[in-house]
Amino acid sequence: MKPTDHICLCYRVELEKVCKYLEREDPQVASLISECLDAGTGCGWCVPYLEELHRKHKAGEPLTIEGTPEAYAEGRQAYKGKKREGR
Numbered sequence: 001m002k003p004t005d006h007i008c009l010c011y012r013v014e015l016e017k018v019c020k021y022l023e024r025e026d027p028q029v030a031s032l033i034s035e036c037l038d039a040g041t042g043c044g045w046c047v048p049y050l051e052e053l054h055r056k057h058k059a060g061e062p063l064t065i066e067g068t069p070e071a072y073a074e075g076r077q078a079y080k081g082k083k084r085e086g087r
């Protein structure tokens with residue numbers, strides 16, 4: 001995904017905003033990323049990705065998310081469908 005792609009689709013938070021937050025604030029736990037424009041506090045789809053970014057930040061690895069924004073959005077749709085069905 002590109003830096004300007006939305007990592008949190010619920011709150012339209014761009015990947016680069018989360019990366020800058022991680023670099024600036026260096027949060028001890030991934031859940032604090034919610035302080036960055038409420039990322040991760042909606043449907044929950046992006047939480048594993050936010051946790052992965054946090055892990056990479058702590059490990060000093062490049063803050064990247066593989067895949068296309070289209071596939072990411074499709075994955076969220078499937079996730080939301082499963083949540084609605086109670087699975």
Ligand code: FES
Pocket residue numbers: 007008009010011039040041042043044045046047076
């Ligand atoms: S996509 Fe981030 S909470 Fe829904």
